[in-house]
Amino acid sequence: MPRRKKRKEIFALGNEAVVEGALLAGCSFYGGYPITPSSEIMEIMAARLPMTGDGVFMQMEDEIASMGAIVGASLAGRKVMTATSGPGFSLMQENLGYAIMAEAPLVLVNVMRGGPSTGLPTSPAQADVQQARWGTHGDHPIIVLSASDVQECLDMTITAFNMAEKYRTPVILLLDEVTAHTREKIEVPNEGEFEVFSRTVPSMPPEWYKPYEETVRGVPPMPPLGAGYRFHVTGLTHDRNGFPTQRPEEIVELLERIHRKIDQFFYDIQLVDEVQTTDADVVVIAYGSVARSAELAVHQARLNGVRAGLLKLKTLFPYPRRHTEKILGHARTLVVPEMNMGQMSREVKRVNMGRASVRTINRVDGQIVTPSEILKVIMQG
Amino acid sequence: MPRRKKRKEIFALGNEAVVEGALLAGCSFYGGYPITPSSEIMEIMAARLPMTGDGVFMQMEDEIASMGAIVGASLAGRKVMTATSGPGFSLMQENLGYAIMAEAPLVLVNVMRGGPSTGLPTSPAQADVQQARWGTHGDHPIIVLSASDVQECLDMTITAFNMAEKYRTPVILLLDEVTAHTREKIEVPNEGEFEVFSRTVPSMPPEWYKPYEETVRGVPPMPPLGAGYRFHVTGLTHDRNGFPTQRPEEIVELLERIHRKIDQFFYDIQLVDEVQTTDADVVVIAYGSVARSAELAVHQARLNGVRAGLLKLKTLFPYPRRHTEKILGHARTLVVPEMNMGQMSREVKRVNMGRASVRTINRVDGQIVTPSEILKVIMQG
Amino acid sequence: MNGLTGNDVIHQYLRHNKKFPHVLCPGCGHGIVLGTLIRSIHALSIPKDDIVVVAGIGCSGRLAVYVDFNTVHTTHGRALTFATGIKMANPKLKVIALMGDGDALSIGGNHLIHAARRNIGVTALVLNNSIYGMTGGQSSPATPEGATTMTNPYGQLDKAFDTVELARGAGANYVARGTVFHVKKLEKIMIEALGRPGFSLVEAITPCHTQYGRKNKFKTPVDMYQWLKKSAIDVERYEELADDKREGRLPIGVFFRRDRNGYEERYYAMKEALTGKGAKGGRK
Amino acid sequence: MNGLTGNDVIHQYLRHNKKFPHVLCPGCGHGIVLGTLIRSIHALSIPKDDIVVVAGIGCSGRLAVYVDFNTVHTTHGRALTFATGIKMANPKLKVIALMGDGDALSIGGNHLIHAARRNIGVTALVLNNSIYGMTGGQSSPATPEGATTMTNPYGQLDKAFDTVELARGAGANYVARGTVFHVKKLEKIMIEALGRPGFSLVEAITPCHTQYGRKNKFKTPVDMYQWLKKSAIDVERYEELADDKREGRLPIGVFFRRDRNGYEERYYAMKEALTGKGAKGGRK
Amino acid sequence: MKPQELDRFEIRFSGLGGQGIITLGKIMGQGLALGHGYNVTQTQSYGPEARGGSSKCDLVISSGRISYPKAESLDLLVALSQEACNAYYPYLKPGGALVIETELVGQQPTNRFLGLPFTALARDKVGVAQAMNTVVLGALSFLLPFVQQAIMRKTLETVLPAKIRAVNVKAFNLGHRLAKKEWGDDAGEVWRVEEGFGDD
Amino acid sequence: MKPQELDRFEIRFSGLGGQGIITLGKIMGQGLALGHGYNVTQTQSYGPEARGGSSKCDLVISSGRISYPKAESLDLLVALSQEACNAYYPYLKPGGALVIETELVGQQPTNRFLGLPFTALARDKVGVAQAMNTVVLGALSFLLPFVQQAIMRKTLETVLPAKIRAVNVKAFNLGHRLAKKEWGDDAGEVWRVEEGFGDD
Amino acid sequence: MAHQKKGKSTVTVYPDWCKGCGICAEFCPSKVFEIGEHGKATVVREKDCIHCGFCELHCPDFAIVVRDKSPVAEMEDTAPDKPGAKKGA
Amino acid sequence: MAHQKKGKSTVTVYPDWCKGCGICAEFCPSKVFEIGEHGKATVVREKDCIHCGFCELHCPDFAIVVRDKSPVAEMEDTAPDKPGAKKGA
């Protein structure tokens, strides 16, 4: 067996690791508009992309245009990304919905800051979680990921691109300001050490191609614009050819498929890390930087004789119901610490159906939830 | 006792009744951008407002500008409104969050059509329900109302204005295309027959006025701009004077207050209609035009010997938990029919905590849920 | 298809699996614009595969579905943002943004001026029918002052944008105006516009009898074409007219041409300069 | 406060319960614009209560909090939309929209051109520092071609907007430009702008040394003021210059004045005409 | 006169865009709701179908509260084009009535129908082809036993602008007269019910 | 040489904007992370405080995994302004060390501190006042027993652009030398731990 | 010149696509079209067509095709038409 | 004219508000200011002030106030200053 090539180590900001991950995943198009605390992603992209093969970096006039540009570029065959924070995320919602309907793969990074409105531009929060799920109008599926440290920023960005391409869908990566603005040593994987997925392109003659056809995976192949497959893309409900339709059975087929293509692959999409959960009475369910506090708290609780565990959510939506169910087999108490007024805890409660007791810890003052706060609640059982 | 003056009857479209209600409630400013199926609201406002006392009608360049204009006018002392549908609603989210932070009363009518994206512009849906709750970034409170027939369009619009003014907050009125585009005979109440609430203005000298002060109700008085109270309004987290703050205790006070001012008045805000629920084994929980189908289904079920009832939600958020709890005292089954993939049923399930069995009926093909569909599920128990 | 002429040519470019006639109203000028666009592309012998038509939302936006190019029907007002992304992603494509006046000038105004400033290599067609057709006849920023619409029952108070002046102020590279009555001229303009570098804007005046004409004293669609016939005048001749003679006249033709490279050309040239021939690392 | 002069006057308009000095960087021209605005208002004897300053988001937007007027700090790019609502709701108020160049020209570009077209009675101050100050030095649509910024490390490719031409193209009623070095002229302009009907746009060129200057060969804030001193020239004189002499010069002064009534005036006049003296029912 | 008790009477007007189908439904609905005191819901087709040339307008009429506002099974179908007749005939209740424009609906799906050449009548007898919908309104005012001709005419007069009022009243009366003549006095008998036993 | 085992060692650098606090923290962090192989998290203040003139940068250093990335109780506080010293001294652990810039921190909150006139040293001995932060880095490289001077100097050289490299190496060496001289050989002794018993 | 083509063209209207807007009828220099009973354009004076192209360029529905007559067709067509006879669909 | 005012004004800098940008020191026609040790503007030649107003108008932080001397103050000030003596805060 060949010796594993040593990985490059860098001391990088979370936002920097996102760029690193994106480039490794094959991102070649960035369109964006600056906003704290996501701006470093854009700035580093501005420096890096013009230097790479076919990399395109564009500063657009606003967040609406940013989404428009990356959806356009995605349709033209690129792996694309944008990054923003709350106010910009709100503005991106309309075109995000379009991308869902057009099934245009893209990665949207939202580095969350305190809200609502302009709120607390430089302080951490996790208050856009439900917005990530429901922000655009109409029923829609969405994949929402998160990362809790700098290495994960890199890894989850690669994952985000892979899921976007695999499922032909926008993927949202939610970071909080702490994760985005922490510098840590991370390993940059070598080529071949990680999976890179690219959208399937059609392998039939153009006349036979139907851009929104039913397939086994529910994901139709997608050629770049201009490759000889001249089809129609629209945000209206459409038939298999992409043409607008008002026929109930075609509408249902479409909406059902775009949901199913994600729902049925829950085992691939719903990612968590479990720390000492197997025997745990008290399980902390956390994500983002709060999961780091939770990890320390769980460690300290064990030292204090409490069987605590951590379920770290790396996928927020579709909510990892299966993993939660497993834990509900033994846990008496679920502790859900968040930098918001209780957004993921709604999902936990919905799945819990009254079984375990659910304790929430919520901060909305721009401060991170500390290990000791979590420890206190764990110790209360 | 003086005889009640006969009420004027009109044969009106749901959208027309909204205008009627708004004018009765004292709306004197409309800013909007046309979109099907809400456009009649705008068009009738365009004809009516220039004819009324100080009425201002403005067509703005887009939905973002529409929200900006009405928030501005609200700060300048007007009772204000806009109307839109899904795509426009998505664009309004950023400034909606601003209005929440600035505590600017306003009424936003979203006549829902099929989504996501451009979707089904002329077909009914109820798929923006969770978006109404979570569409803008950051933790925020919001009042979301709905109406199921033309009379209710009028009544609930008045209620929406009253709540907006009473609680200094945006109120969203969600209609569906069926309700908005049905013509019915309605009664227009005479002056004095309905309550009209207007924001409290300060009654102290300007030097003592703090625009975001803690009060018993949690709602600070609000003078119009230019009335001698020169204060600062911002979407940043702010102190009692309205000045930006990053101090955790001030932030918490602010966010806690804007939530509390709505949460604590749940008995005033959470409106439902109950039809034969007292003894019901099976309760349908519905809203909007679907509640009309449900009413017929419940009626037919009773004829068939099933003890069915209807909980019609007129307030969607904050979710009427109290009324649901009461019903959970006796109901075995809750049926939640919706023209979406299951949005309010999430709220029902969260409150239900596994007690009753929850059956959902979901249509997303642009067709209304029919009485017979609901009846079938009721009869299955 | 080179032996064919007239609508026989057009028919070769229409999608055979779409239902015709199209959804637009009798006499709607949008169809004429589409025909003209097709003929221009045909004249330039651009392969269908290389054309991307990016449409906004509106009656005009609905045209995209009928033509056998790569067609993208976007969101209201945002066609140019998608078009920008597509052009930058693949500069070899000929990208045409097809927009209504509401689309391009109201909700989409910002993207229009920025596309012009940036000089992205996209041909923008603004189908100006002075009204929001699709949504039932509300005012647009191109509705003439005084006209009656569903949202201005007492007469439009706003002054209309002059699309040409707006684009000029934003720094556009090429701006022209035509009408669907003066189709040959419009075709000449489109052919030129499609062949130029950078951002070109072509405004096509196209009647909407249903939503605009009927409320503004045009009894039939034909009346609107008569009006176009009468009021349009070549911009060169227009400029020689005395001020008082200009009232009510609609100048058409090419208003200006500037010669700046398209954004995509400048961007890729920068990349080339930075990375050299395959070499990594810039020489900034 | 009429016996007072200079900054003694300014101090009367600052909020005494706010912390000073303000948050802006040393040498930032925004403070000078604020002082000039205060002096203009003082000169016109407009009561503080009648002034509404509507600010966008950016360093410039932060100014609003310091002055003792009615102040509204809005969302990024949207100041003019709020200002429009306020003015229409109460035309007696003197409404001033205070925006950065990113605010006004990038994300807010559409509102700017529509406010100009509509001719709403608002005075728009665009504080142009060629850069996004607040967010740390990214390009704005006013960043000169070739300049280095955080998002254009290899030099800005875009051409900058000419605010004056953009506003002209959109049909604005009054457009002027000044600099914070030429404060007296700027004050004269502001006084005129505040007194006019309809939409007036004043562009104030104001240096940002921290985010723009340092990356573009201005060693100190003072260098940027030297540059303003050298490059600015009265527009009347500028127009007499030969083309090749114009390079690098910045014309300042009033570019044009048009005399159209403000939108609010036209709207309320229409209401008056429709409803008559208290009478209901129009006479359209 | 006390209005006849009705429990969900459903009417669909259908035909081509430009025939004034929606106006017909609106006036009839308003007359029944405001003039006769019934509860009425009127709904119509929006969107591309409407654009595409076809047009549809439903009324549900009831003495009691109307829960579900859309027509589900029709008591009366008015079809003013062949296409509309084909499309909606299946929704007619057993025993429901079909009214057609005889010149435009050449293939009748049943021999039980009531027809008149409404367009020709309007054009030839009233002199204004566009008044066709009012001729239909007049005919229905005769046909439907719960409609009072005078009230409906009054509604018509209230709703229409002055300058086209006279022409339309003429058309209305024509429709009423001809329906009576052609369809016979007991055409709508099936829907007439005896005064019930309920208390006052 | 095997790096000393560390379990959450927390350092805060604090002072005024313009003193190069963030750069100091970043270089030190990078040296410890990449050069020494520790796990390190570096965080800093953004936003208005940063604008308002004060500046802060934290490092957490550990041999094991760092869960919570922010500094909670400091092992070492470097305060380069009076304001910073006042603000953060309370977060110092019992037994933690305080390093101050003696000319800028006139009022020391305790008599147990280590000080040097870093700014004056940089200005007068290196000739470049801005190299102050590097003088601090040099001093700390002496003070902290787990920092190897050579590695840290190497990091410094890697990170800095060529034209300011020499000056900064000079400043670094100066800081190291003077710290040794002024603070004495056992200044950081408290943190030196014997090699543990763990297996290799 | 176009005029020399008089009588040398066939003019076809596809009635399924024609919406009867009247543009062709109004502006054809040779008055080739009339709007027929069912609201569709009908070719009534095909032989007067000078193949100016106006109608093809201006029909918003691409419903008209004007073609040069094939030699054979031309031959047949030399027989004088009855004046005003209807042609085309 | 401004020049006639020479020596008749007091110039005050509020050091708390001054950020030391240097504008006043650079552009004051009479070189009244210097940037002092702590990076703040200091009035060093007050008597040369001609009350042109430049510094007040251009200080971005409203930190300078130039006032006409009150008669009393003026009186006191007639005593010749030592050249270069520091004045103000």
Ligand SMILES: Cc1ncc(C[n+]2csc(CCOP(=O)(O)OP(=O)(O)O)c2C)c(N)n1
């Ligand atoms: C965000 C958003 N707002 C509003 C609409 C509704 N809408 C659809 S098309 C249209 C305007 C159409 O007018 P125009 O662009 O002039 O094109 P036309 O239909 O006249 O060709 C509007 C307002 C929408 N689809 N999306």
Ligand SMILES: Cc1ncc(C[n+]2csc(CCOP(=O)(O)OP(=O)(O)O)c2C)c(N)n1
């Ligand atoms: C919707 C939205 N997008 C982005 C931002 C981030 N942001 C805040 S200020 C600003 C730009 C500031 O630049 P400019 O308007 O030129 O004003 P300056 O700070 O230079 O005075 C940006 C992009 C935001 N607050 N909201």
Ligand code: SF4
């Ligand atoms: S122009 Fe075309 S659509 Fe119009 S009448 Fe003639 S053939 Fe018919």
Ligand code: SF4
């Ligand atoms: S080509 Fe068409 S318009 Fe021209 S003469 Fe022939 S029929 Fe008439």
Ligand code: SF4
């Ligand atoms: S101009 Fe003002 S801030 Fe600048 S140095 Fe002078 S006094 Fe200080």
Ligand code: SF4
């Ligand atoms: S007023 Fe200010 S700038 Fe002018 S001379 Fe006096 S000190 Fe100098």
